[in-house]
Amino acid sequence: MRTSVVVFTCDLRLSDHPPLRAARYGGGRVVPLFVRDPAVDRAGFAAPNRLAFLADCLRDLDARLRERGGRLVLREGDAVTEVCRVAAEADTDEVHMADDVSAFARAREQRLRRALEADGRRLYVHDAVSTAVAPGAVTPASSDHFAVFTPYYRRWSAQGLRDVLDTPRAITVPEEVGSAQLPERGDVSGVSPGLCAGGETAGRRRLTAWLRSGVDAYEERHDDLAGDGTSRLSPHLHFGTLSPVEAVHRARRVGGAGAEAFVRQIAWRDFHRQVLAARPDAAARDYRTHHDRWRGGKNAAADAEAWREGRTGYPVVDAAMRQLRHEGWMHNRGRLLTASFLTKTLYVDWRVGARHFLDLLVDGDLANNQLNWQWMAGTGTDTRPNRVLNPVTQGKRYDPDGAYVRRWVEELAGVQGAVVHEPWNLPAQERARTGYPKPVVSLAEGLDRFKRARGRS
Structure with a gap:
């Protein structure tokens, strides 16, 4: 046989x-x-x-x-x-x-x-096993890969996907081939206490629940930090316990703006993979360099450590970093905010942040992680490389009543309203009682330093 x-x-x-x-x-x-x-x-x-x-x-x-x-x-x-x-x-x-x-x-x-x-x-x-559209399946006329997402997405959307394959009913394995003992989660030390469960069974259950009761509101809620209106399917896509081809087919059958926005995120994942396939050095080197002279020395190291530990003094940044440590996962809006803060407000090398994320993220995918970090650092495919996300403005917009901050920053759990995003405006005694740290740098100083470094001031 x-x-x-x-x-x-x-x-x-x-x-x-x-x-x-x-x-x-x-x-x-x-x-x-x-x-x-x-x-x-x-x-x-x-x-x-x-x-x-x-x-x-x-x-x-x-x-x-x-x-x-x-x-x-x-x-x-x-x-x-x-x-x-x-x-x-x-x-x-x-x-x-x-x-x-x-x-x-x-x-x-x-x-x-x-x-x-x-x-x-x-x-x-x-191919088309861990991606919906294989890297290199769609290319522009003048290059081996797309460097901008929007034209890639137009071609990606027009590309026909293969059919979803049936799950086999029976599999025969030769007895003479031996196996080592399977690992157990309990044998691994240093695991985040809130880490989700893995496996195809859990992944398929989550996808079904998401398409039934979550995806319809995704377009409106995907940036809601406290509401957590995301699919949380990224770990299953990373490990391949879910097929991106099947996820796209099923989402398109549901239809609507939410499903389209969800499919767009899968296209972003494919986009980054086709970039990395063509430019493998982008995992460690600038895709588009601005010749940054990133901060080094003791002060920069101390700032980076405060960022890792979630004690920068900017509540929404610290909330996201603490969520990462507890769950091994972070809300996508939080990923954008924390990456912007490290690379542009603190002006610390994007590789420092990317390494920390890979150390903790359960969905730590090399293509997505490194190229999203480069996108926010302005060294990647972003067509606006000098954009800076203000953590106070972003916090008020995407966590308006502060529920996300209070969930993850226990020092501020008793602070009500939008002032939780600006604890330095609290009365002196109340702020002292919280024990929450002062900002490691003022936003104005960080922005000025970044502009000078990029030659824009």
Whole structure:
């Protein structure tokens, strides 16, 4: 009987899974394989929150496979070595996996292809697995990728998506291929206490609930910090427990302005991936440099630490940073505010912020994280690179009664009304009782410093 290996990476699901569909073509046996590679740790991608979520995902994937007569095979070690070893044990000549865009993933794919071909085997890489539209599927006439979102989105929207694939009813795994023990969330230390549950089961449940009762109001509520009118599906899209193709199809069936706004966010995710696929160095280097001489030294380091700890003295910034530490997730409007504050008000290198986010975010996707940080720092694809978000104005606009701030900044929990966004305006004794820190810098000073640094004053 024909046997194929399916290597799971950022696609930890059974529903709408092109590599699995291809491997099962003709009713053959399948080895569903996940390799826990120490190189991921060495590269700095194995943050506790993502490891805990990953453990949930692998256990759920194994459970769903067992419901269909199969099981997940887990190996630990160099990914190329382990895939080749499993292919030899299964006596197969074909391996299937999903495309990915990071330099790390591309190098792994190339090494694996060479190693398999040396053994007389073949690697099949499938696109539109972790994206709705594959990187490079739509390009402008004069470049290998779109550098501006709006024209990309027009072409992306006109691109036909593939059909959603059925979830397999039965999977046969050869008994002779052994597996390491699956990890457990409880084995991971340093996990955020409010981290959400991982796995395809949880992801599909959340998507269904979102499309039923949340997406209709998304256009109006997606910036509401306290109301939290976002889908919170980003961790599931990052780990591939949900298919972006299926999410777009289902949202379009619901229809309306909210669904369109939600689909637009998935397009943003694809946009960043096509940028990173074409410019892999953008993960660490300016996409469009302004020759910034970012602040260094003790004062800048102290400001950055205050930002990490959520004690900058600007309530909405601190609330978002404390939410990140507690949940391993942050509201999108909070991500924009905190990134603007670090890079433009404090004038600290965007890489400092991007690294901290990757250390904590459960949805810490390299393309989205790095390129969104560059967007806010003005070194990326933003057509207005010098825009600065005022945290007081933004707080009053997107958290008008201060509920978000009071939820996360306990020192200000007793402060009522919009003054919670400007605690320095409280009577002196009342402010002293809160114990909340003074601003690390005045907004006027920060703006002036940024303008001078960019040669705009």
